[in-house]
Amino acid sequence: MPKADYKFWTKKDLIERINELEALTGSGIEESTVASETTATIRKKGREGKEFKFKEHPARFIGLRFTYLGWNYNGLNVQAVPTPLPTVEGLILKALVTCKLIESETDLEACQFSRCGRTDKGVSALAQVISLRVRSRLTPEEQKDEANDERELSYITMLNNLLPLDIRIYQVCLHPPDNFDARFSCVARHYKYIFVSRNRNLDVDSMRTAAKMMLGAHDFRNFCKIDGSKQITNFNRCILHADITLVSHQFRGDGDDEVYMFDLKGTAFLWHQVRCIMGVLLLVGQGLEKPDIVEKLLDVKQYPCKPIYDMASDTPLVLYNCEFGDDVQWKGLSDFKSSAAGTAISSSRGVAYALWYDGLVKNELQFAMRNVIESTAEESRYDPNASRTKVQTGDGMGRWLSEYVPLQKRPVMDSFEVLNERWLQRRTRAVEAGSNGGGTDVEEGVRIAAEQT
Numbered sequence: 001m002p003k004a005d006y007k008f009w010t011k012k013d014l015i016e017r018i019n020e021l022e023a024l025t026g027s028g029i030e031e032s033t034v035a036s037e038t039t040a041t042i043r044k045k046g047r048e049g050k051e052f053k054f055k056e057h058p059a060r061f062i063g064l065r066f067t068y069l070g071w072n073y074n075g076l077n078v079q080a081v082p083t084p085l086p087t088v089e090g091l092i093l094k095a096l097v098t099c100k101l102i103e104s105e106t107d108l109e110a111c112q113f114s115r116c117g118r119t120d121k122g123v124s125a126l127a128q129v130i131s132l133r134v135r136s137r138l139t140p141e142e143q144k145d146e147a148n149d150e151r152e153l154s155y156i157t158m159l160n161n162l163l164p165l166d167i168r169i170y171q172v173c174l175h176p177p178d179n180f181d182a183r184f185s186c187v188a189r190h191y192k193y194i195f196v197s198r199n200r201n202l203d204v205d206s207m208r209t210a211a212k213m214m215l216g217a218h219d220f221r222n223f224c225k226i227d228g229s230k231q232i233t234n235f236n237r238c239i240l241h242a243d244i245t246l247v248s249h250q251f252r253g254d255g256d257d258e259v260y261m262f263d264l265k266g267t268a269f270l271w272h273q274v275r276c277i278m279g280v281l282l283l284v285g286q287g288l289e290k291p292d293i294v295e296k297l298l299d300v301k302q303y304p305c306k307p308i309y310d311m312a313s314d315t316p317l318v319l320y321n322c323e324f325g326d327d328v329q330w331k332g333l334s335d336f337k338s339s340a341a342g343t344a345i346s347s348s349r350g351v352a353y354a355l356w357y358d359g360l361v362k363n364e365l366q367f368a369m370r371n372v373i374e375s376t377a378e379e380s381r382y383d384p385n386a387s388r389t390k391v392q393t394g395d396g397m398g399r400w401l402s403e404y405v406p407l408q409k410r411p412v413m414d415s416f417e418v419l420n421e422r423w424l425q426r427r428t429r430a431v432e433a434g435s436n437g438g439g440t441d442v443e444e445g446v447r448i449a450a451e452q453t
Helices: 011-026 031-049 088-098 146-151 155-160 204-212 273-285 293-297 339-376 416-435 441-452
Strands: 059-068 124-135 167-173 188-198 216-219 236-252 255-266 317-323 389-391 399-401
Touching (some): 059 155, 088 124, 088 167, 155 167, 155 339, 167 339, 188 273, 204 236, 204 255, 204 273, 204 293, 255 273, 273 293, 273 317
Parallel strands (some): 124 317
Antiparallel strands (some): 059 124, 059 167, 188 255, 188 317, 216 236, 389 399
């Protein structure tokens, strides 16, 4: 058996090891057995004691494309303050550090990290993209030759082995063009939002008419949530495509459920823009607003401040695609010919099927539960909501209002100038409090972040 290399062991570990060997020897166990049982432990101790030196390894700049189901996560972006749920990005960064692909999960500038499209808590993505510099197995000269791609580290497999099943890396760009950046190189972001017209209670044609009024370049300050910390003053965004299509038609004994998809593509989007747009479209679909409300809210001279209204639910929203130029070439597992890639393909397909199967079974059980409840709870002649208005928000529950107030008559939020200035004043007070010993920047940052969520 190989001799143990104790030079990386701490004094405490060495003492524990001596005690362990003395106890085992005293019990009559042969030396060969002791050595066999502890070889793995010895090797592990040696690895733990030896520092991994990133500077001794080459690195390369890559892009990663991945998908995730967002309802288990606190959004994509890693946060500076604790979140009630993990973030998708936080888990990916942790996996990158564990694989020794990057050195730190907090110093993102060191690895030139960039993300394409921010998604909020509960929102999913099918083609999210990040770009960053990672450890490589190849020298810089070898990296230039695509024939050596087969010899490169299997980034997809390495990360998927450490990530939850509902976060999957599925493509890598090993040869991005010069100055590639996941955020700024993206030419279009494509979102989809699933919603249901129960018993055909939504005027989908009116919703479609309203949606198409957003085509082209407009100021969308009345269709977003303003984040003072970003100090945004330009709310002009360009919508390339907006439409609503029928996905499926489910027939039931007491009516029909029509499932639709709101399809929206633009060059870039503001914070909560898609959900705010969908919230207004649902009001149009219910006949609570006319389609031209979209046109009116886009006129910032007439409406310089956003009326207060509910944005649509998060779960039905998915970042469907992030589009790049033809010079960005993606490779999936099937583009690699090794036996390890073949094993990884089989595993990935199995995971995808398991997730779908789990969702299908739960959907059938939820449908059966709905039938049981509705069959044993007939509608009462007394309707407590007869004089109230239900506003759909995309979550299946909606909100009951004693009286619906049209958007044009509602109170409005402060202008972006006021919100930006307010944030700057809070930031100034936080810095002054920290320098005077009356508080810390972190404490004030946590308070401000809590108010913005």
